[in-house]
Each structure stands twice: as structure tokens, then as C-alpha cells.
Amino acid sequence: MVSGGAGRGVVGLERALQGVVETGRGAADVVGVAATRLLKVVPADIWCAVLLDPSTLLDTGGVHESGFPERVMPRLFEIEHVEQDGVDNLRALTRRAAPVSSLKASTGGAIESSAYYRDILQPLDMADELRILLRERGRTWGLVVLCRSTDSAPFGSRDLAAARAFAAPTTRAVRRSLVVTGTDEGSAPDGPGFVVLDAAQRVVECSPSAERLLARIELGGAAGRPKSCPYAVRAVAAAARAGHPGTTARSQVRTRDGHWLALHAWRLFTAPEPVTMVAIGSAEPGMLIALVLEAYGLSERQRRIAQLVLHGWSSEEVLAELHITRNTLNDHLEKIFDKVGVRSRRELTAAVFSRHYLPRLGLGPLALDGRLTAPPPAA
Template structure:
């Protein structure tokens, strides 16, 4: 593959992603379109596009492009390495270190095979010899990631490639956040809202699931290029396996293509075999997603505190007393919140959070 791309093409890709980030595309569609644009500036033979829960950096949806499209047979192996092993190039490690773009070969001094993911999966199964990873994050969290791959006929990703990937991080992050807020919630049958349970055994096989669980899992798919929807579940399970025995359940929030918010949580099965994991899948309630929605609006930590109290019906004096602020400071926070959320009153704010992102069946 010829890998030389002109600076004009790179600038055009950046401008295109910048414009698209303000177009109100649903988050998943926006991220896929961004990956396709980005491949013009940073060519690759394949790419893997992932949405993340900003609170945990666990994948909530995966789509594959190029040579990876339809290749789902190794998704469980990927999840075991990504969330069950320690790797300096894992997404959660990048997030913890504040890094947004890396090349595996570049990271290991030209020896990409030192990466467990490359040595055990990407090279022997797919023939890839290098991977570039970019995480779309800001002060509110990590919202998505793209992995791009090159083969033996290609040069490794270099500093110029990584600089190009880093340059689009702010625009792509903004587009993902905005896309989560603008996505339309489609009407659903009441039966679809029932809680579902999946038991995963010590061999990572689905041992049992309640009626309706398969429907909820299949609802995560975004089309033919989507990874096996169980990839999301297995990623969660691998994190739960690494948790301390008395730790709280590992949890992710995600928005399905039909606009429904789901909460998935995983923990060791009490009273069961030692390494069995129970995963519950529920429709999200307002308290499950209010912090995520507030983060998507770009609110500061203090502004999120104010929103949480507004949603509980507290007036200005009560908010001021609870947060040890003056009423004037609360009003300043409310003005900033209204501007970021695109509303002009508390009533509109409550409606924006409640009815846009959660509505009774």
C-alpha cells in the first residue's frame, strides 16, 4: 500500500471532520464516518471503531472496516487481552496516562511483536504488523476510540501519522458527545423493557440467559459490519473477573441504535462456581445516565452537581445550602448550564434530560 499522503489532503480531512462534528449525526454513525474520512489521511488496511462509556473506558459498541469487516471469530480473544491482561497500549492505560494516539511499533521501538495483542492475535490471525490507536477524550472522559491496522507490505505508523490522529481528537470527541444527545429515541414495546440476565461460565461461554436477553444483546448491533454484540458483554465480563471479590459490579451505559439507553452490570455470581459471572441488562433510569448526559453537555463537575439537584426539584436556596454556595453563584451556574444544554429554563432542562433520554414505555 502506498502510504504517502499530502498535507492538503490531511487538512481537508481535518476540516471535514470539524464540519461533520456539528452536523448532529447520531454518535455511532458520526464515529464510523469519521473513521472513513480519517483513513484518507492515515491509510490502513482495516479499522475497528469503538464507542466507550466515559466513566469506565469499556467498549459499548464496535464496528469494523476494511479487512476486518465480518471477521468476528476472535472477538472474545480480543476482549480477554484488552480487559483481562496488562498492556501499556490498552485503551484504559492510554486514558489513565492522558495519551490520545499511539503506534504499537513506535511504542515498542520497532518491535511490535512485544505487544501481547499483536503477538497472540493481530499478527497470527489477521496478518497485521502494526496498529495505531486513537482515543477520543477530553476532561469529561473517553467517549470513543479507533484502531487502525497495517500489514507486512506497509510501513509502520510514524510520528506524522500519530500527529494527524491527535489533531482530530477534539472535533471527534465533540461530535460523539453531541451525537449522543441528538439521537432520537424510537418507541418500544413494553416487553422489551424487561430486565435480562446472562450467566457466563469460567470458560467465557454463555451458560444461561433469561428470555429476552438475546433480543437485548442483538439490539446493540449497528449493521452487517458490527462486531459480535457479545463483544460488549465479554469486555464487561473480563473487567469483572479482574475486580476484587467484594468490589461493586462493573457497569457500562450505552445507547442502542434505536435510541434506548441500557445499563449492563457484571459481577461474580454469589453462591455459584468461583469464576461464573452474572451480567444484568436493564433499561436505564434517569439516575443511571444523568451524569453521562451532563458530561455530554460539557458541564463542569460543579455544574453537574447543580443539575443533579435541579432534577430532584430543589430550588436555588436549597441548592446553595447543599453545595455551600451563594444563591448568586448558583444562578451563574444555571446560566452556564442552560447555555450548554440549549435551554432557557429549569423546566426545559428537566424535559431535555428526562424526555430526550428516558421516557416511560
């Protein structure tokens, strides 16, 4: 059970984050407000909050002003997204039941055994790191990272308990912010752009279109620095380098003005050294429908049914397609209506289209990043 101080902080957090969501501000503002309140209960010397694409676990934005210095970021991305190594690696954390973890505790006190500690924390004179997953129903929407220096006490059980209490309301608010702000149908005036990154994640080439698009993304690092690149772009580039030749990594990132951009990265084996290409362009509505439905908290089966209903399928057609009983379908529809806040199929369609500007939907089941996936098994 959380201590009284942490418990009162959570109650205040719920109210504060609801206010952020109701004013239509984005998910980055949500995690920023939440982290600021968390720091009053769990102090840290370095901290950052990262938003993640639930389907790829790649960065889509966040708050980095008090985070890691620029010089360590290439190695940090390499450990996190390429090597995917370490006891508290992001992907390892998503497979655990607990949403919080202290690196010192995870290593059993032998923190020097961690490459992440040796290469990232130790050079910065940091002695421990606390990670907090923003996760709900198996989907991870973000990560809050707190670090303490050698002059500060390591994170203890009370810190972890307070962090656990902050995780759930923050995750709910992030998800609600996506529902409230929705998606957009804006387009880039001159089409997609291309960025070329070298092995050190430095920008070596950048098309004029890409420059304009990059200017709309939060850098996540030192603003205005020449050759700097948003962390979301560097994360998807790191994922492409980690894959097999020909692999394309995909992600999405939200701009300062609330629009979504799609990122596609792949590696080119050129002389004298390989480079990574990143294409940046407006995300089509069809790429975001699964993320929108996920944001409402729908299960995989409920998302599939909602997609079919939104496309105008009758109950008989849905029953034949999914091989389920009418009672099962009605039960799913009731839960869908409740989560979206509507009372009928017609209201469901009106709500999704009016809130999220989705002119048309594909029939195939979609991953959160818009890729077609295999049909789900029958219930």
C-alpha cells in the same frame, strides 16, 4: 501543525458529522463516518471504532465490520479489561496527554515485548497499531483502532498528526449525538434477561428475554453466528472476571433502535469451571441522567448544580447544600445555560425533560453509570 490535506479533511469532517448528528442518527454512525474519512488520510488494513461508557471504559457499541476476527476477541478482552496490561492499554492511554499513540513508537521499536502484539497483532500478520482516543474534558467516549500489516509502512508522525486532528471533532460529534438523540423511556416487554458465559466468553445459557434483547444490540462481530455475543456484553463480563469475588461490573449499551440497555455482570465459582452471569435489561432514566449531563459538557460541579436545579431546589437551598457564594452559583448557572442552550432555570428543566424523557431525578450525585457517589468537595 497538521498538513494542508489533513486540515482540509478536518473541515470536511466537521460538516459531515454535523449532518449525521442533525439527522438524529446515533453515536455509532458518527464514529463510522469519521473513521471512513480518516482512512482516506491514514490508510489501514484492519480498523474498528468502539464506543465507551466514560465511567467504566467498557464497550457500549461501535463499528467492527472491518475489525479483528472473532477468534482473537476472547484474548483481546482479557488483555484489555482483565490484565489491563501493555504500554498502549486503553486505561494507560487515558492517563496520557496525547489522544493518539502508535504501538511501535510506544514500545521504542521493541514491539515484540508487547503481549498484545504477540497474541493479537502478530498472528494476524499486523505490524503496527494506531489508537485514537475520543476524549474531552477528561472523559473518554470512544476509541478508534487502525492496524497495518507487515506489507505496509508503520504509522509515522504525519499519520499521528492527522489522527490528532480528527480526534477532537469526532469526540464533539459523539457527545452531541447523545444530546440530540437523548435517552428513552422504553421498556422490555418481558423484563430483564440473563446470559451465562464460560471462561472462553462463549454463551452457554441464554434466557428467552436475553435472546430478544441481544438481537437488538449490534454484535460487533460475525452476524448470525451461533453462540456469538455482542462485544459490549463480553467486555462487561471480562471486567467482572477481573474484579474480586462478589464484584459486579456495570455498563450500558445502545440498541439498533436507539434505546439503552443496562448490563450487570458478576462471576460465579461453579464446577467444573467458573462462569460469568450477565443481566440485561432496560436502563431506567435515573441511571442515565449523569451521562446526559456529561454529554452537555458540564463539569462535575456544574452537573451537581444542574441536578439540584432540575429537582426544584431554590438558590438558597443550593447555596446551603454546596457551601458556595451566590456569585459562584450564578457563574455556574450561566455556564450551564450556555452549554445546554437555554436562558433560565425553567428552560433548562424543559429542555432536559423534553429532550431526554427523564420523569424524575435522584438527589444524590451520580456516576456516569448511575451509581451514587460521595458528595463532591465544596468549591
